[in-house]
Amino acid sequence: MEVFRSRYYSPEEVSVHNRPGDLWVSFLGRVYDLTPLAKEYKGDLLLKPLLEAAGKDISHWFNPKTQDIQTHIDPLTGCLKYYTPQGRFIHIPPPLPRSDWANDFGQPWWKDPKYEVGVLSAKTRRIRIINTLTSQDQLLDVCSEETMWEILHRYLPYNAHAASYTWKYEGVNLDMDRNLQQNHIPDEDEEFYNLGMDADDFTPAILLYFNDDLTEF
Incomplete structure (x- = not known):
């Protein structure tokens, strides 16, 4: 059976992958699993900045226009160099030529699509799912794009x-190929915030009605 893999991840979901053996980061709206890179360079001092950034968003490392690491003019050499105030890291060349540094690794990790696992959600939403058969009531944090x-x-x-259930909101069957907003389930968090009200007190409820076919994934 094919394993389902999410396309969207919340910052909270990325943040739990914060160890050398399970190292994710996000930048420029995408999510990357750098665990294989961490294993390949285990013990290398150049891995330290990535270990410190594990589970975090590092978009500030990048120039959004070029999709590359930020650059600056080196005051000593007058040359254009990568700007790494957090410390030089894997695939960043040394400031001066060195015989022990090889650039035969192919694409740098931040340009290598093999590490990309999904999209960083621009907004997470909380919904309530109520099973009308069992009365089970479950709060769920989801990505607004899903x-x-x-x-x-x-x-x-x-x-x-x-x-095996029909999913409904306010008595209307939901289109399962559309997201919450497209199914007319409004995101009113900002409005509640402006009114000084707790949005969690008004979480939209989706009702599940059993169809009796016991579909299971």
Whole structure:
């Protein structure tokens, strides 16, 4: 059976991957799993900045226009160099030529698509899913870009037969190929914030109605 993999990740989901053996970062709206890189360079001092950044967003390391590491003019040499105030890291060349540094690694890790695992969500939302058959009430944090099918997969740990239900909001069947906003489930967090109200007190509720076919992923 094909394993489902999320396309979108929240900053909170990225943040738990914060160890040498499980090292994720995000930058410029994308999420990267650098665990294989950390294993390859285990014990290398150039790995330290990445270990310190594990689980974090490092977009400030990059020039969004060039999609490359920030650069500056080296005051000693007058040459254009990568700007790494957090310390030189893997695939960044040394400031001066050295015989012990090889540039035969191919693409630097920040340009290598093999490390990319998904998209960093621009906004997470909290929803309530109520199983009308069992009265189970589950709060779920989801990515605003996710379709209802993707949200269903997030909900599977709480109900393995979630696909055997019709999903409804305010009595209307949801289009499972669309996201919350496209299904007219508004995001009112900002409005509640401006009114000084707690948005969690008004979490939208999605109701599940059993179809009796026991679909299981």
